[in-house]
Amino acid sequence: MKWSKVLILLLIIALVISAAVLSVAPVFDQNKTLGKYLPLVKGINLGLDLQGGVHVVFEAHDTPEAKVTPDTMKQLKAIIENRVNGLGVSEPIIQIQGERRLIVELAGIKDPEEAVRTIAKTAYLQFITEDGKTVVTGADLKDAKEGKNQNGENVINIAFTPAGTKKFAEATAANVNKRIAIVLDNQVLTNPNVNEPIPNGKAEITGYATLDEAHNDALLLRSGALPVKVTVEEKRSVGPALGADSLAKSEHAGLVGVVAILVFMLVYYRLPGLIADFALVIYTLIVLAVYVGLHVTMTLPGIAGFLLSLGIAVDANVIIFERLKEELRTGKSLRSAIDAGFKRGFTAVFDANVTTIIAAVVLYYLGTGPIKGFAVTLIIGILASMFTAISMTRWLLHLVAAANISKNPKYFGA
CATH class of the missing domain: 1.20.1640.10 (Multidrug efflux transporter AcrB transmembrane domain)
Structure with missing residues (x-):
């Protein structure tokens, strides 16, 4: 050649x-x-070290309802992973450190403070009647998606599991012309009046000023409530x-x-x-x-x-x-x-x-x-x-x- x-x-x-x-x-x-x-x-x-972002260390705490165990830490990690993925963060780093700590690193976050608030919320959802009885909780949810209703309002459309559908149908049938408050982390989101029984297992949460707010809460509801209480022990931004x-x-x-x-x-x-x-x-x-x-x-x-x-x-x-x-x-x-x-x-x-x-x-x-x-x-x-x-x-x-x-x-x- x-x-x-x-x-x-x-x-x-x-x-x-x-x-x-x-x-x-x-x-x-x-x-x-x-x-x-x-x-x-x-x-x-x-x-994180090349494009900036936030590094957060969460610590889990025992509550009267649940103790911190290896299983609850794995569950906590899975839920926070779902929330972070819902935020659209690329390649997050989420890992358990020791017995009670969870390290979360999010690169390229535009609003680190809002991101931390979103992923750290307990997100415990309750449907409470006028007499203070909790009839349905977030554990009965099947899905939650943000959107707009016929009036152009920012809402979250929720759907219940079969068991939740039955509970919700019974609760609405027993409380016609009464109010059932929708409460997230002890904060009332909306307190609608029940006009008629709702047997299809679907409901609407209103009262959001922006669609982004509805998106964040819908993300929390989809990922589920945190199994234990968490606090932010360390947070630093790059x-x-x-x-x-x-x-x-x-x-x-x-x-x-x-x-x-x-x-x-x-x-x-x-x-x-x-x-x-x-x-x-x-x-x-x-x-x-x-x-x-x-x-x-x-x-x-x-x-x-x-x-x-x-x-x-x-x-x-x-x-x-x-x-x-x-x-x-x-x-x-x-x-x-x-x-x-x-x-x-x-x-x-x-x-x-x-x-x-x-x-x-x-x-x-x-x-x-x-x-x-x-x-x-x-x-x-x-x-x-x-x-x-x-x-x-x-x-x-x-x-x-x-x-x-x-x-x-x-x-x-x-």
């Missing part, structure tokens, strides 16, 4: 990769702070300016590191270094595409994991190229030296990557949110580096050998 064909093939590969990046970028273009160097990174979700500054510094440090690696590989290993640089660019695109596809939330530890995996990918090339140089010094042909270098270097590269993956898996299962992010990005990077350093770099070197560009060992760092 002539060297001109190799260059044409490499040009085609570069054009295909560029086209793929440019075609994917507009679809995932969600975040506007990234993408100065690669359009693909616009689709990566940013964590401003978007601080996050943007951290992101800018990370981008700068990463760019400087990548350029330094590319220059070193080119100067020290010559032609194999150029091929390794090309493979590293493809490696970077593969990793970023996986981040977008898996909806990875990028944090500062996550960026550190990515850069570390990039260094590991370079380390694999270094090991293999040093073996290649040793084989060339013994007088082997270029093709034979390439095969022998990869064969001798594979074991060292494989062992190093496997042990690092094991350490990353341990970090993921035993660590907290940011540590897990570091572990995830590190594992993805290592798996991608195994492909580019062992398969792609070897294939490109064979193309160069077949093209007979040069047989001088100096061009291969020997």
Whole structure:
């Protein structure tokens, strides 16, 4: 194969990769702070430390009705997860700490105070008759959705479970021309008059000034009441300016590191270094595409994991190229030296990557949110580096050998 064909093939590969990046970028273009160097990174979700948000620590307390147990903490976590998801927060971090604490991190929240108030409400719903009897509770609800009624009022349309439908029908039949108050957390939302029995298990809560208020309460009703009382023990906000500054510094440090690696590989290993640089660019695109596809939330530890995996990918090339140089010094042909270098270097590269993956898996299962992010990005990077350093770099070197560009060992760092 002539060297001109190799260059044409490499040009085609570069054009295909560029086209793929440019075609994917507009679809995932969600975040506007990234993408100065690669359009693909616009689709990566940013964590709390990069785009700002709120970090809250809730503490659960015993009540006469319920005690704090591992089961109630799991239930509490599930309910708050439902509420947070209803707020439309991207990739929240919610985890139990100790026996009574729950940590919630919400990135990109426009109104942190309102978000905390919403997810921390007990949301205990009651339908109370004029004589003070509770006839139906939130436990009997099947669904709750905000909307507008025929008069254009902001309302919540609720539907009961079969058991709740029966209770509500009996209660309305027994209280015709009387009032049944709808109470949420001991606050009367509305106190309508019962004109006739309601057997269909549906009702309407009125009295909301805005549709957003109705949405928040509907979210609380859908997710259910908290099993125990919670208080906010710690709350701190990360401003978007601080996050943007951290992101800018990370981008700068990463760019400087990548350029330094590319220059070193080119100067020290010559032609194999150029091929390794090309493979590293493809490696970077593969990793970023996986981040977008898996909806990875990028944090500062996550960026550190990515850069570390990039260094590991370079380390694999270094090991293999040093073996290649040793084989060339013994007088082997270029093709034979390439095969022998990869064969001798594979074991060292494989062992190093496997042990690092094991350490990353341990970090993921035993660590907290940011540590897990570091572990995830590190594992993805290592798996991608195994492909580019062992398969792609070897294939490109064979193309160069077949093209007979040069047989001088100096061009291969020997």
